[in-house]
């Protein structure tokens with residue numbers, strides 16, 4: 001059973017909501033740059049230039065995702081050898097070393113999460129740009145998931161930081177961060193920013209327009 | 213427990229929003245409007261607020277986002293938890309996380325020591341990222357939160373209150389203590405089989421910090437404090 005959405009969105013009846021504090025406001029149309037009377041944040045109907053900014057951040061993240069995976073992320077120097085690990089080879093050596101739960105965890109946080117974020121945000125942006133009314137609830141839940149899991153990708157950065165600080169045993173063994181870690185850190189930050197600039201209200205605007 | 217909130221379709225025709233910024237006539241009109249109506253922050257759905265049982269939570273009738281809660285805990289208990297967390301945070305940063313031993317060489321590091329080491333190894337960007345997400349953002353967020361709660365608790369008005377609250381909300385996604393804690397555990401397991409590892413005081417402090425922060429988040433979300441900030445038109 002389904003019936004048309006008769007209930008209005010706030011924007012549909014001319015109400016603005018402060019994105020910082022949630023205050024519901026009626027902004028006179030002639031007012032250009034409204035400020036929230038409670039928190040002084042700029043008041044917008046939707047996050048400004050949400051789609052353009054999210055695309056820019058997303059594309060930058062997708063480009064950096066390539067060096068993040070191809071370049072060395074961690075170097076281990078021991079007595080007679082130097083081992084250079086990329087993200088994936090680090091996961092493989094963990095797996096071969098027998099600690100497969102850890103391998104799964106790192107694989108999930110460093111490879112699956114960034115890829116899911118890149119693919120899902122692309123999908124959300126495209127669906128919003130096409131004015132899609134397809135499964136808005138599922139798309140809203142997908143967005144909520146992205147916001148929640150994004151930060152966990154920082155895991156590898158912290159592991160490299162700790163290892164390179166601790167494993168400094170003169171000539172026996174030492175660990176240092178590789179250039180891939182910079183690209184990887186940038187991917188995590190950029191995808192987090194991209195998820196923040198995306199406005200989930202846009203998912204629902206297509207439905208409101210369809211009935212209004 | 214979660215309850216849907218809804219509003220009648222015809223309701224918006226007579227809902228009280230005659231004046232521009234702010235809605236309603238003066239402070240009282242504003243209060244009555246805001247006690248009866250809420251707009252979903254994720255889908256912009258206008259809906260009527262309903263009363264919740266203690267411990268209950270209201271979700272959006274359209275997108276199921278969490279809208280508001282009726283907390284059992286008081287802000288004073290959140291303040292106590294955050295103060296305890298602040299002490300743990302100081303301990304966690306002052307002492308080594310763990311030390312390792314191999315061939316008679318012993319190495320220990322604090323979090324800040326690790327950040328410094330990265331800086332000196334020509335990794336300033338990663339060093340800054342770690343510094344910001346594990347030390348600066350949590351420290352500023354925690355102390356600001358304590359400041360805001362104390363001001364509200366002792367009923368002191370403060371011009372800066374809205375700014376402080378916004379600062380907390382901006383820093384919130386970037387303070388990643390729980391992710392760092394997982395990183396500590398992963399490093400421990402990685403080093404376990406090749407070296408002799410001695411847990412440091414900071415490791416236990418971090419464990420306590422995690423529990424206290426989780427408890428504080430369960431009792432209060434900074435967004436809920438907006439209702440207690442007076443409006444200046």
Ligand SMILES: [Zn+2]
Pocket residue numbers: 018019020021022023036037038039040041
């Ligand atoms: Zn506001």
Ligand SMILES: [Zn+2]
Pocket residue numbers: 252253254255256257272273274275276277
């Ligand atoms: Zn909603």
